Amino acid sequence: MEFEICLEPSGICFMADEKQNIVEAAKAHDVAIKHGCASGSCGDCKGTILSGDSEQGPFMPLLLSPAERAAGMGILCKLYPRSPMRLRAEVISENIWNSRIVSLTRLAWNVLELTLKPENAYPYRTGQYARMAVPDHPNQWRSYSMATPPQEHGELVFHVREFPGGLFSQWLFHQAQCGDSITLGPPQGDFALHPEQNRPLLCIAAGTGLAPIEAIIQESILLGQSRPVHLFYGAKKQADFYHLDQLQQWAQQYPQITVTPTISDMGDRHWTGARRLLPSVAARGHWQDHEIYLCGSPGLIEAAIDLLLSHGVSHEHIHFDAFAPNG
Numbered sequence: 001m002e003f004e005i006c007l008e009p010s011g012i013c014f015m016a017d018e019k020q021n022i023v024e025a026a027k028a029h030d031v032a033i034k035h036g037c038a039s040g041s042c043g044d045c046k047g048t049i050l051s052g053d054s055e056q057g058p059f060m061p062l063l064l065s066p067a068e069r070a071a072g073m074g075i076l077c078k079l080y081p082r083s084p085m086r087l088r089a090e091v092i093s094e095n096i097w098n099s100r101i102v103s104l105t106r107l108a109w110n111v112l113e114l115t116l117k118p119e120n121a122y123p124y125r126t127g128q129y130a131r132m133a134v135p136d137h138p139n140q141w142r143s144y145s146m147a148t149p150p151q152e153h154g155e156l157v158f159h160v161r162e163f164p165g166g167l168f169s170q171w172l173f174h175q176a177q178c179g180d181s182i183t184l185g186p187p188q189g190d191f192a193l194h195p196e197q198n199r200p201l202l203c204i205a206a207g208t209g210l211a212p213i214e215a216i217i218q219e220s221i222l223l224g225q226s227r228p229v230h231l232f233y234g235a236k237k238q239a240d241f242y243h244l245d246q247l248q249q250w251a252q253q254y255p256q257i258t259v260t261p262t263i264s265d266m267g268d269r270h271w272t273g274a275r276r277l278l279p280s281v282a283a284r285g286h287w288q289d290h291e292i293y294l295c296g297s298p299g300l301i302e303a304a305i306d307l308l309l310s311h312g313v314s315h316e317h318i319h320f321d322a323f324a325p326n327g
Contacts, residue, residue, distance in 0.1 A: 001017070001018050002016065002017050003015070003016055003018070003081045003082075003083055003084045004016075004084045004085075005022060005025065005026070005081060005084070005085050006084075006085070006086050006087070007087055007088075007089050008050065008086060008088045008089075010091045012031055014028075014029035014031055015029070016081050018080060021076065021077050021079055021080055022045075022076040022080075022081065022085075022087065023035045023038060023045050023076050023077040024077070025081075027139075032091060032092045032094065033045060033089050033091060033092070034089070034091070035076070035077055036188055036189065037077070037298075037322065037324050038077045038324075039077070040058060040060060040077060040298075041059070041060050041298040041322035041323070042321065042322055042323070043063035043064075043075065044188055044189060044190075045075060045076040045077045045089075046063065046068070046074075046076070047073065047076045047079075047087050047088055047089035047090075048072055048073050048074075048087065048088040049072045049073070049074055049079075049085065049087060050072075050085075051085065051086045052081065052082075052083045052084055052086060053082040053083040053085075054079050054080060054081050054085060055079070055080045056074050057075075057078035058078065059075040059078045060298060060302060060322060061302075062305055062315060062318070062320070063075055065315070076089060092185070092186055092188075095185075096133075096185060097118045097119065097122055097183070097184040098118065098181060098184075099117060099118040099122075099182050099183070100117055100119075100179055100180065100182070101116060101177070101178050101179060101180045101181075101182065102115040102155060102178065103115040104172070104176060104177075107159065107242035107243065108241065109239055109240075110161055111159055111160065111161050111162070111208060111242055112160050112172060112173060113147075113157060113158070113159060114157070114160050114172065115155050115157050115158075116156045116182060116184075117154060117155050118154060118156065118184065122154065122184065123187065124150060124187035125150075125187070125192050126149040126150070126212075126215045126218075126219045127145070127191040127192040127193065127215060127321070128145070128146060128191065128192070129143050129144060129145040129146065129187070129188055129189050129212070129321075130143070130158075130184050131143050131185035131186075132144065132168065132182050132184055132185075133184075133185075134167045134168045135180070135181075137167055140167060140168075141185065142166075142167075142168040142327070143323070144160060144211070145191075145321065146212070147212070147215055149215055156184075159208040159211040159242075160172055160208070161207060162327075163325050163326070163327025164327070165327065166325075166326065168327060169327040191295070191320070191321040192216070192319075193219050193293075194319075195219075195223055197291050198225075198227055199289060199290055199291040199317070200228040200230070200290045200291070201216075201217075201220065201227060201228070201229040201230070201291055201292075201293065202232075202281075202291070202293070203216070203217065203230070203231040203292075203294075204231075204277065204278075204292070204295075204296070204304055205294075205295050205296060206234040207234075207297075209294075209295030209296040210242075210243065211295075212295055212321055213231065214243070216293055217250070217257070225256075227256065228256045228257075229256055229257045230258045230260070230285070230290075231247065231258070231260070232260045232262060232277060232280060232281050233247065233259065233260070234261075234264065234296075234300075235261070235263055235264075236264050237264075237265040237268060238265075240263075241261060247261075260273075260274055260280060260284065262274040262275060262276060262277045264277065277300070278307055281304070281307065282307055282311070287308060287311055288312045290313070290317070291317050291319070292319065293319050293320070294318070294319070294320040295320065296322070296323075297322065298322045298323075298324060301320050305320070
């Protein structure tokens, strides 16, 4: 059964099948509701139900505060219509940026650093991500976080992990060359440093979740902040790490920065550092007075939030960027 969905304040209406979530149905009608992960993990598609009945699918609980739930807000990539509906939702602009590959640098056996130069200035904030069109695959987009604060020369830096069967990552690792073009959508996301806060920073990153965390730490350095920063960086095995030398250089150069790399491979007898990311976080400090930044898989983020809440950290001091790998 299909129902009419009308969006405010844009006035755009489209039909949605009861088996389609709102974001998916909008996309089928070339309506671009703001969204990121499409898996109920990031919260970028948050909207308000103004009228009508719906069924809310599962999503990461911390995405909606009690006040937002009471106000009728929902996560639209997991919201299924059960009647005609009116929703307040952000429809993103159709602006695109043409860019060219400046460099491709191997960071680890399965991670590339991708540097792009847009033809026009790309107006992003530290911690945000860009959506990239998959070459030769219409309507296929992938999201990657910028790994540096905005730079004067305008280049954009990303960390891309190779994903088996992934359309974009397979093209990037095995076909792409410097000079190739990549189309970007508008920058998205609310994951950002809060410079007005002077609380110490606890940063937890796994895999390529290091990208926006690195950007946030760099911005803190550029702002001349002296508040303590403790980064826990997790990988499965030693070969999965990248930028460890750079991170350790920051820790030597800036006394307020501490870096704790961890691996989950319990069989590696040559590793003398910390093992298991979240148990290492739990064992090494009291974090109630910290501002906390998390980036990794949805499972890691949920586990980290549960851990931090159990240690007395309040919701408003936890900021996260969860990504589901789709290559």
